[in-house]
Amino acid sequence: MNLTAQDPGQALITITQRPAAVFVEGQGSWLVDERGRRYLDLVQGWAVNSLGHSPAVVAQALAAQAQRLVNPGPAFHNRPMLALAERLAGLGCFSRVFLASSGAEANEGAVKLARRWGQKMRGGAHEIIGFEGGFHGRTLAMMAASGKPGWDTRYPPMPTGFAKARFNDLRSVEAAITPATVAVMIELVQGEAGVNIADPGFVRELRALTQARGLLLIVDEVQTGIGRCGVAFAHGLYGIEPDVMTLAKGLGGGVPLAALLCQERLNCFEPGDQGGTYCGNPLMAAVGLAVVNEVCREDFLAQVRARARQLSVGLQALVQAHGLVAERGAGLLRALVLPTARADAVVGAARDLQPHGLLLNAPRPNLLRLMPALNISEDEVALALHLLDHALREATE
Template sequence: MTTTETNKRDWVALEHKYYQGTFKRQPLTLVRGEGTRVWDSDGKVLLDFVAGIAVNVLGHCHPAIIKAVQEQVTQLVHVSNLYYNTRQIELAELLGIQSNGMRSFFSNSGAEANEGAIKLARKFGRMHKDGAFEIISMENSFHGRTLATTAATGQAYYQATWVPIPDGFKQVPFNNLAALKAATSEKTVAILLEAVQGEGGIWTANKEYIQGVRQWCDEQNLVMICDEVQAGMGRTGKFFSWENFDVVPDVVTMAKGLAGGVPIGAMLTGPRTDIFTAGDHGTTFGGNPIACAAGIATITTILEENLLENATKMGDYWHSKLEAFCEKYHFIDSPRGIGLMRAVNVQHDLAPTIVQQALEHGLLLNNLGTSTLRMIPPLNLKAEEIDEAAELLDRALTDVANMPIANA
């Protein structure tokens, strides 16, 4: 099909006819991307501050990822885990170097990575804690859409329809060490948390809190699991977000940006919890050569192009813009976040309206519910792109400021 023919089709109508109604999508069909920009099926170009929900860490179609995938696809696409594959081992080696020696297990998504961590924790409980199995996670957290990760996700909205959800999960308030300690019992085997809550609204842990969790896990012989699916891969200006807090968890889960847009997940563990043996866990596709080749290219590029430093610098610059907007517009406040993981609060349930207006002006943003606006752009974002995005956002916010509801 030619580009013109592609653009002539009514994609929204076709989606309604052939795709299940699981997604509340923006009225936009994307057909191409390059760097921080995407093009829709009508040829409109937009600046992308969503980046596939924190996935496209190198932007769209980065030459390093294109080259890695193109080369790999002509050599070896899939072999299963019955055999060794060089790309899988190379990616695990890179992650091992970044994590000071952790060993990897690759899956295909963040939820699957967390499933692996949950199973690992339960095995630890069986081996070392008299069968303890309960995992304490945080209110307002997000860990995935499988049944077990839904049970670990601390938001009633994600759980209500699926009751009975798997047993063995409990939630406590985030950033509250006393609550965590009070909830710990002889059944508890692990603490699961995001150092920066992503889907929950970009809330960063206090340093004393994270360090307190580490200490509590040591004292109680608990497994500390850090969900790095969204905050990992340099998004906070460190390769792993927990590096901001001078702690090292026992288990780390990753996905999203790990292969720059190619599906992958990973569960890493340090020596204390490195207890899986052959047959304990498995996957058909996880650690696939194409995904791993993309992962190698992504990590190598992040390191070679100093993108951790860039995420911090550009994150601070974007934050200064958000602060100015919060001064200028009365219906947004509380600019927050770390690195290129940013959000503001929005009054009067206007977050979706702002996203809509920004889209009209050519800027992709993301709302979390109706009162949080999130920005998670690529890590190689440039200052000029921030200036451009700020101009577009300013226009969108002016539109919204002129709506009666903003002044209600």
């Protein structure tokens, strides 16, 4: 089969509209396509590449572990699995860790854990309260758990047991609680919904409410965890301790790795309740350990916060210069809100800039999302803002 430059993906099942460029190389904040054209990447695999493209620590961890042990199977211990679990448990309030391959898988595990706990401790309580605008993955159950409009009806019949409350509205959470409720599941920063930030007062009240009602608080940090918000985990910005947390994306620094973490009292799975062919895979765990050790140093996180301030100030200047609505975000997860539905036009204009392009994401018709590598340099942030300025001008001409 001959693949043309106009349709390089003709052998793929259609799941999205991809531009024609075929990427062949990446280093740090830059991607290169097979024509040799370079792009400054502010998407980074959708907040996946914590250390940018092809970082040495990931390459070295993969090479070293691949020569020792790739996959003994999930029914046996391996040293990288144990080391990563211990490292993650040592970063916060959790004592137990399950390693998986994707954010959706980790979130499914969190729901299973909550329901198993509900069976044992709350008379079979099983309902999970989520939030409008929330996003937890693309499996059937996680689509039902998400608050993305229309997702809970796309592939009927959908799994049940997922109620929805309004983000930053405690009364709506209280109204959604029933005798069957076992947990509340929340993203503290709703990435897919447009980088919507949970109000600190709401989060503190939500934690108090769940504790008072004997419910679990599950924090989905698939996008915000591992330094993305300038701290190890975003819930650290709110001064709370969740009962359960999920991680993925940045945890693997580009490889498929996720984690479900819980407090000791919730370690209630029976053997056989949870698992997966690749859970605790030593190849992926070795990478995750290398990424966590690099990102969760205080000097590294201080640089994340510095670049976040630089990016935020620069975006605020673009808001003023172009008559935009606002910029918002936490750490290096930021959004630029446009006055009209032209985000796709800006993304296209940015990608086509000369002599090199800029890669952006438009999760909403009037919104741009920026998720650069956590080690993006000061000069690269300045260049990105310069290119974005040009793209905004071109998209309005």
